[in-house]
Amino acid sequence: MLLAGGLDLFEDARLLNSDVFSLTRLQIMSSLAIVGDDGITYRELKASLGLTDGALYTNLKALERMKYLTEREVLLEGKRLTAYKITGEGFAEWAKTKEWLKKLVECGEGRK
Amino acid sequence: MGQNQGMAEKACGMRRGKEMNIGKVIACLKELNFRPRIDSFEHRLLIQKTVYLLQLKALKSGFEYNLYARGPYSPELTDEIYSHKNSMESLQTSEKLQAGELKAIQEFSEIFELSPSILEIASTYALFAFQRKEDPITALKNVKRIKQFYSDAQIAAGVSKAKEFLFEPLGKEIFEMKQEAKAWQEASLKAMRD
Secondary structure (H helix, E strand, O other), rough: OOOOOOOOHHHOOOOHHHOOHHHHHHHHHHHHHHHHHHEEEEEHHHHHOOOOHHHHHHHHHHHEEEEEEEEEEEEEOOEEEEEEEEEEHHHHHHHHHHHHHHHHHHHOEEEE | HHHHHHHHHHHHOOOOOOOOOOOHHHHHHHHHOOOOOOOOOHHHHHHHHHHHHHHHHHOOOOOOEEEEEEEEHEEEEEEEEHHHHHHHHOOOOOOOOOOHHHHHHHHHHHHHHOOOOHHHHHHHHHHHHHEEEEEHHHHHHHHHHHHHOOOOHHHHHHHHHHHHHHHOOOOOHHHHHHHHHHHHHHHHHHHHHO
């Protein structure tokens, strides 16, 4: 079993993109990973994450610049809505991040 | 199949349910006379919410739903929708629906009109009130929070339709309703005689 703060964990952390590590970005990535190609509309993300337009837009744009998500328009009841979809790169980064977070939690189990 | 969908399943560490049955979903859409276009965001949403509500009532298609940013949602169903795009769009299946399932679909089509907003609201309310058994006020508050981009009138309509479709009175409630109606019935009969 790995110890808390084990060197392996630090080594693995070098492979991650630290720019994903904010609560908002992790929430966006996990929400988009669940729905895959279906994507989520901007208004759904805003309501479910409880964010202001400024906070949500800034973080979406940052993830888009990292090529982890793409923006597109969808039609719903005749209205054009902005929706976001995770990319292949986004999935790969999310999978790595999640795996690392799991290891981090397991490390903490060693000591109470 | 969408390229990211299978990856989504792996990325989320989900397992496929053993009893998932996309044939039932296709048979259900056929019964509803709804021929979907799988590339349409709106049509995929309609399928997700319709299947969720019908599963709560009677449909044995076996998809597991959880609450996500999009309300009640089954990533496994999305995966199956993309995998069976052609059969879904041509409504081809050999699957037969049971009498109880047909009855539920009939009731569903009488209450709902395949409106995305109404189905989104109704299914979200159903998740809180009927699946999680929250009291109606808490369930309504949760719907208003998650679906805050819909008007109060739309939310009221969706919630009312969810109740109409899913509410099943207990024996005691039926008795109480009959007792309440009995007085009115007697009064009207008396008025007719007089």
